[in-house]
Amino acid sequence: MSRKFLFLLGSSRTGGNTEALARLAAEQLPTGTEQRWLNLSDLPLPDFEDLRHEGEGNYPAPTGHAATLLDATLEATDLVIASPLYWYSLTTSTKRYLDHWSGWMRVPGVDFKPRMAGRTLWGVTALADSDRSAADPLVGTLNTIASYMKMEWGGVLLGNGSRPGDVLNDIRAQTEAKAFFAPRTPVPPATP
Structure with missing residues (x-):
């Protein structure tokens, strides 16, 4: 089965550090790998109603x-959830998108949760803090979602940057981006 990547951009800033880091990682995908990029700001969702x-x-x-x-x-x-780190977690638009998964799991005939099983969930985030552990809550959220949905866990690519373009000065992030989507044995998500 050929791979189809969906990049969901959750920033309130177009062309920000998280998007730049995600695009750098995507450049490394094999030629012909299908990529779809959607900006959640262009597709606003209403608040989720339980x-x-x-x-x-x-x-x-x-x-x-x-x-x-x-x-x-x-x-x-x-x-690929590309969300900058906002208050140690996901952006509002990203969280709202994930909240809607709760409803999609309950739409008759969609079979959302079984159909998501086996797919791979990845994260990309830029944070202003040089201490990468500040992103632990975001990483934990995505990892737990992967586990609950029985998805493979690809991990989270982290980069440091506040002003637009700062992440391009983060040599460690650039190096990790170039190997982020490289074929490897999937990491099992943590058990919730």
Whole structure:
């Protein structure tokens, strides 16, 4: 099966450090690898409404931007969450997208959770702190999501940068980006 990468950009800034780092890593993918880039700011979702305990607990089929994101997510073999570190976690648009997964798992006939099993979840983030452990909550969130969804865990590519372009001065991040998507034995996610 050929790989199809979906890059979900969760920054409120176009062309920021996280996107630059994700694009550097994507440049290393083999020629012909399908890539789709979606900016969550261009596809705003409403706040997630928890309907699990109303009626039969089923959710209606998504429409609009939610349908676009659901379809793109299910078409991907590799899902890359590119979210800058905001207050030690994911950006609001990224978290809102992931919140909608709860509803997608309950849309009759979509079989979202079983269909996501076996795909690979990756993360890319830029943080202003030189102490990479500041990103541990973000890394833990994505790793736990991969485990819960029975996805492979690709890991998180970290880069340091605050002002646009700063991450391009982070030699360690550049080096890691060049090997980030290289074929390797998948890392099993942590058990929640």
